[in-house]
Amino acid sequence: MEGNKRLDGAMRERGFKQYELADAVNTHLIGRGHEGTVGDRTVRNWLTGRTRWPHPRQREALEAVFGRTADALGFRPPGRRSLTKPSEGPVDRRNFLTGAGGTTVTVVAPFLGAPRQVGTSDVIRLRDGLDALMALDDKKGGHEGLERAALAGAAEALEKQRLGATQRVRQRLFSVAADYTATAAWSALDAQRGDRAHALLGRALYLAGMGRDSVAELQVWNLYAMPANQRGEHSDAVDSAMAAQATTVTKRDPLFASLAHARTAVGHSGRDRQAALRSLGHAREALSKAVPAAPRPSWTAFYGPAELTALTAVVHNRIGNFAAAEAASHRALSSIPRQFRRNRAMATAQLALAQVRQGDVDQACASASTAFELMEGHSIPGRMRSRLGDFYRDLITLAPGATAVREWGDRYRSERSRA
Incomplete structure (x- = not known):
């Protein structure tokens, strides 16, 4: 069976391993509201030629990841004997996501086509898109459109991460992807879609670790505590809040320590009155030491x-x-x-x-x-x-x-x- 040399070449060009391509395709699928079901075996089947024409959603995701048509990536539909369509040239486009009341949010300007280096300006543009989503959440709350927009931002951050000019830029892009994914998880939580939120929080925690971002880690643990409280799982709520307290950022910034203590208080309130009041006292004390105007991510503005x-x-x-x-x-x-x-x-x-x-x-x-x-x-x-x-x-x-x-x-x- 003849292998797919074009896909193999495109993966080498982008520096993708099989599991990394599966991850990128799944991220795109999830960002479009579909299940991310692509695994290493799926990618092997593409490379060996066992699967010659992937499912339409997978083809769309592959085209988005590589910026090339399925034909140009070596795939052919049943009945086609040759691949004659040339590879498309570089494409640069901007995604716009429309929120409530016609609000248009620019998330990112995704890179498609030939590789180029990605730098600090790309990180800043992605952060700007995240800030716009936070403003939309403040007005409307969690909803499906906000979740989709956040996941699209995470997908673009991960695509750019592979092209980062320096290790520091790549690390910051992992951090941005974690923030976008946590925002999607928060939107699902606010919309009472607990199972969906739980899956996204696990993904956000992984990305926060890759980005070595203790602020994002605290955000995720804070969000984990919320549905546990809603379900009456008080031990899980307290454990999640304590994990938030243990992140390194709480030692540097009392505002984050205060938020973690406040979430712990809510967890305790379901079963331990005195512990709840004690945690509230810790939260107030920590907040009294916080510098209000210190630079922090936009998601913290509510606290x-x-x-x-x-x-x-x-x-x-x-x-x-x-x-x-x-x-x-x-x-x-x-x-x-x-x-x-x-x-x-x-x-x-x-x-x-x-x-x-x-x-x-x-x-x-x-x-x-x-x-x-x-x-x-x-x-x-x-x-x-x-x-x-x-x-x-x-x-x-x-x-x-x-x-x-x-x-x-x-x-x-x-x-x-x-x-």
């Missing part, structure tokens, strides 16, 4: 005194201090910046929970309605729908026949079904 106060409300609600939770929610809402619409809506839902658990039905319904108004123009992210669902269950348990409860329930069902 500061206001967000810590919002997490304090979560902890107090979970340990049964409902009056303290209400007070903390009010303080958080007075200081969370206006551009963080989703965070303000989450804090408002937390306020409504605290109020209904104190028996204040009318005020709780009014507060919960404000959460809908804050997200007006956007669909309600899955995590927020879940929190509002908790509120509704408490509401109908407390006062099932009240007029305010019926009216709020009608609005909740209407908003929940809104695309």
Whole structure:
């Protein structure tokens, strides 16, 4: 059986080993919303000629990775005897991803075609694309379009990583890919797609290790703790938060230490009241030592005194201090910046929970309605729908026949079904 010399040559030119090509193709597939099922055996079948015409999605991914047509890579469809189409010349194109309300986000200018060196300017452009996605998340929350855009950014970072001019540039590109992948995982978490988020977090943690990026590692462990809390797996939540505390960046920057302690407090609040309050104290102490204007990745912009106060409300609600939770929610809402619409809506839902658990039905319904108004123009992210669902269950348990409860329930069902 004749081997595929053109694919072999293209791999040598790009410096791909078989498993690396499989990884690049899978990254592209995942970025387009498909399963990444290509393995070493698949690549061997391409190289040996056993598979002469890959699946359409795999062909598309191969063409994107190499910037060449499938024919130019040595593949031929059934019935074709020769490969006559010449290899395409270099192509330079820019991907644009459209977010909510027609928002267009430039993610990267991907390199396709003949190899060229990649440098610091490429890293900066990729970081700019990530910042744009963070701004979109602040307004709309997690959604499928944001996840796709983030995975596309990760795929481009990994493609460029193989062409990095220096080891430092290549390492920074791994770091960028980790940040994009963690952003995709966060979007899946916010949309309540836990299995999908878990797979992406594992990938992000690997990339953070390759990039030797302790900030990205902390981000991933912080995200791991969140679904564990939601599932009631308190030990896993605390263990993940403690792993975040153990990252080296917490020794350099108290803000990161504070975030890790706050996440630990939320984990403890499901079973250990005193440990939760102790961790909150550590979080406040660390944050008091942080330099607000220090350079940090854009994903950290949400965290500061206001967000810590919002997490304090979560902890107090979970340990049964409902009056303290209400007070903390009010303080958080007075200081969370206006551009963080989703965070303000989450804090408002937390306020409504605290109020209904104190028996204040009318005020709780009014507060919960404000959460809908804050997200007006956007669909309600899955995590927020879940929190509002908790509120509704408490509401109908407390006062099932009240007029305010019926009216709020009608609005909740209407908003929940809104695309």
